[in-house]
Amino acid sequence: MTKRAVILNTVIIVCFGIILLRLFDLMIINHERLKARAEQQYYKKERKEVARGLILDRRGRELALNLNAESIYLRPAEIESPERYSEELARVLKKDPEAILAKISSGKRFLWLERALPSEVVEPIKRMNLKGIGFVEEPKRFYPKGFRAAHVLGFVNIDQKGLEGIELAYDSQLRTAVTRVSLLRDANGRPLSEGIEGAKGNNVVLTIDEGLQYISEKALDDAIKRWQAGWGVIIMMEPYSGEILSMAVRPGYDPNNFKDFPASARRNRAITDTYEPGSTFKLITAAGALEEGIVIPDTKIDCQNGKIKIGKKIIEDIRPNGILTFREVIERSSNVGIIKVAMRLGPEKIYHYARLFGFGSKTGIDIPGEASGYLRPPERWSKQSMGAIPLGYEVAATPLQVLRAYAAIANGGFLVTPHLVSMITAPDGSPIYKMRYNPQRILSERTAFILKEILTGTVSREGTAQLAGVDGNTVAGKTGTTRLFDPERKTYSRERYVSSFVGFVPASDPRIVAIVVIGEPKGGYYGGTVAAPVFRELAEATLAYLRIPREDGNLPSGFRISGQSQRISPRGLYETH
């Protein structure tokens, strides 16, 4: 080998040696540090807002969903000409330029200019290519039915966090969590892969039926307009399972623009507000007396021509009654009659049965803000309490508590847990969790049957609720008329009333139990005049909607019924979801 060849070989070997050493340095010694640095360049960690799950009605109709919106943020330190920026932005956003200028001049490193704007507003700003202004895509909650079931659904804040109703109660399920995803990007920082199959929240399937909700809200709106009432509530429930089919509350609000409505309109009066249930509470004394064997339906009671003195107070009937049977006492809503039964039953038993029916404690409905009502133990009753509590005064209950008590009669003696969510499903629709509530027996079947029969008489015979009757089906129920307490005069008002009716239909095989409460009606105040007709309107539309046949078999000639109609299943009105 020549000398030159040796030198060449040596140079080549040394060069390769240097390369090997450099490779050793890159791949072994500084591997971790360089790898981290490379990843920092290639991958971009981005905070991805998880889209909230959908809220669906029991038939799968969307009640709450998401739209895409964009938010604009500022990095004031990078903005060179605040005056020009503020004018240009104000022109597009139709805002006060001074307010924008104040934000830009705030000296902060980051701040939001506007949140959750539609794309058509953001696009012109993007085209301006302004330095120091950034854009973030965010989901925006949208309630396509507007006012419909607003008090049940609730609403979310700008950060998509539930603030009321189902949105708040099931926030953790609907939202799951905010995720951080790694996006691969090129040398210019452009993302190579969006990773769009990001996390989504679970869907919540309600027991509410949009059709029944509409029927309820329409009936309530009509009633409030007719009676110029201050507020109103209608709740419809499946009596065997406790599934709430509709919950209408007025005044209402649009959850898409909830800030435009006062807090009083956003309150779910069906569960947060209590009232004295009046004659609808007579059910407690009646149930206790029947259960304890103190009376039977035909027991005769002297109603003393409609007057009785309790303590220093004289309690009167609306119409003077003589001797009535126990059945007639309930049907005609005799105050004197029920007080006499209550006196035989005694305060302890009345309290016991009131608690048994769920008064004085929360029903356990699955939305927040429920009131437990007010029911004093017998040791705290006054001398007049025996003349007030059996009549539904000195007791505070939510409309839902009263409804639940009547559901126990409708279903044969079981106390159910009212609930609004039937199922939680994964984003692909597969069920994750199905709600199960076990009803608890509180009354014998016999007592429930007798009461059901008596309550049917309230509507169909000479009772106070004849206007609640539905053509072709039997209705059972009870009216209630309560004077509102006037805190200024410290007495019950003679101008302000709460009218209510609670009942179920068809009485023989109840499919729905519903309560109508009309607050402060004008031009009428008896439950039988104000609330009972609303129930009839509600029941007629509901029976037609649910395709529940008439019971009177009124068929044209040539037709005959050859089999049972669609029957309620113990777990719900519908055979399938």
Added chain:
Amino acid sequence: MIYPRGRSVLKFYEWFLLVIVIVGGIFTIIWLRSAITSLEYRIAELERIKLDALKEQKRLLAERASLTSVERIEELAFNKEGLHFPDRRHVHLIRRVDSPQVLSVAGSIRLDRLFHDDGFSR
């Protein structure tokens, strides 16, 4: 040092093949890497299209939900189509013996239209 002639020729081919393989390998790796990058850009583009389609789907879903609200359907049926709810007395639910499905029959019938003047059915 003296090498046999044939062996020297073989070594030259070995070197040539080695260089070809190394250079080819390097070019293949570069080509693959470039193809993957192009593919990633293409995927990113498709993802953007998919994202736009999903946005449109969301918008359409919201529009459908608004359009199919019971209130709107009732308003259209009553005011535009002139429909009305049937009298419940004229609605009969009939269950077929061979099928569990519930069928609803709605509407009112004028009995005189069902029969000829001679009393026989049409």
